[in-house]
Amino acid sequence: MAGPGVEKPGTRSDAFAHVMDIAATILDASQTPHPGNAYKGRKVEPLRGVSLSRVLKGNTDVVHTDDTAVSWELFGMRAVRKGDFKLLWLVEPFGPGDWQLYNLAKDPGETTDLSGSMPELRSEMIGVWNQYSQETGVILPSTNLFAP
Amino acid sequence: MHPAFHPTSFRILLILLTLIANPGKAADTRPNILLVVVDDMGYSDIAPFGGEIDTPNLDDLARAGMLFTDFHTSASCSPTRSTRFQEGVHNAERRHQPLR
Numbered sequence: 001m002a003g004p005g006v007e008k009p010g011t012r013s014d015a016f017a018h019v020m021d022i023a024a025t026i027l028d029a030s031q032t033p034h035p036g037n038a039y040k041g042r043k044v045e046p047l048r049g050v051s052l053s054r055v056l057k058g059n060t061d062v063v064h065t066d067d068t069a070v071s072w073e074l075f076g077m078r079a080v081r082k083g084d085f086k087l088l089w090l091v092e093p094f095g096p097g098d099w100q101l102y103n104l105a106k107d108p109g110e111t112t113d114l115s116g117s118m119p120e121l122r123s124e125m126i127g128v129w130n131q132y133s134q135e136t137g138v139i140l141p142s143t144n145l146f147a148p
Numbered sequence: 149m150h151p152a153f154h155p156t157s158f159r160i161l162l163i164l165l166t167l168i169a170n171p172g173k174a175a176d177t178r179p180n181i182l183l184v185v186v187d188d189m190g191y192s193d194i195a196p197f198g199g200e201i202d203t204p205n206l207d208d209l210a211r212a213g214m215l216f217t218d219f220h221t222s223a224s225c226s227p228t229r230s231t232r233f234q235e236g237v238h239n240a241e242r243r244h245q246p247l248r
Contacts (some may be wrong), residue, residue: 002213004179012215018226019221022183030178056214074223 002057005029008058016081017063018070020049022044022075071132074143080129086110087125091146100124187225 002009027034028051035044054060065071066083073079078089084105091097099124101114115122130139194203196210222228 001210001216006213008214009212010210012217014217017216017219019219026181026183029181072223074227077223 001052005053006056011058013055013061015055015061015063016070017052017055018049020070021052021063022049023047024049024051025053025056027051069128069132071129073133073138073140075145078129078140080125080132082125082128085121085125087122087129091144094146101125185229 024034024047025121026032027047034047038044039112040107046114050063052063064081069082071078071080076089077092078093080087081104083084084103086102086104088100088102088110089095089098090100099115099122101118102110102112104110133140190199191197193199193201194206195201196203196207196215
């Protein structure tokens with residue numbers, strides 16, 4: 001990202017950030033308040049993204065704090081990122097067809113499943129996923145789309 | 149299987165948000181914003197992230213701006229385009245389910 005608002009040109013941020021943060025950043029840069037729950041009579045979902053402006057100013061290298069989670073899914077694959085940790089569900093045959101837990105700070109290659117050693121955190125993050133999928137209305141495939 | 153279907157390796161869309169100063173109205177300090185979205189491009193294709201393809205204009209943008217090394221799109225192009233960066237919400241909130 002370049003232009004006004006980038007205080008230190010040529011620098012790099014390793015902050016975890018997401019495309020959802022773009023909308024928040026544009027609203028911030030254009031000094032446009034989010035309309036809230038409705039815009040011109042139409043329902044508007046609350047913004048899930050966070051403005052990158054503080055990172056662009058060089059004030060911080062954190063966009064999403066450790067106590068906030070970002071979740072996503074595609075074709076039955078599911079994931080939650082929170083702090084250093086990532087909860088992951090890979091559909092068979094690409095994974096076990098169950099939740100796995102990884103510490104991305106220590107294990108960015110996702111080689112060591114911590115499900116056995118950190119069951120409490122795993123359960124907590126499964127709860128985050130369940131809340132997220134209910135809030136957003138995620139529809140998971142009824143069959144394994146990758147079955148041979 | 150297309151690798152883009154794998155949620156652990158987000159398909160990379162390069163997103164450059166360019167905030168361009170607005171010289172037209174002295175009283176209005178709000179920038180013009182140009183958002184460049186590229187589909188099916190690996191982030192390492194371009195020179196600022198180590199790619200071997202000459203991208204001089206993107207190099208200039210990178211030198212004048214900030215690079216993000218842990219920035220993610222949705223795991224498929226359509227939810228990214230339809231909702232995630234337009235409205236900053238999750239695609240299912242717009243009842244958008246990606247097609248295979």
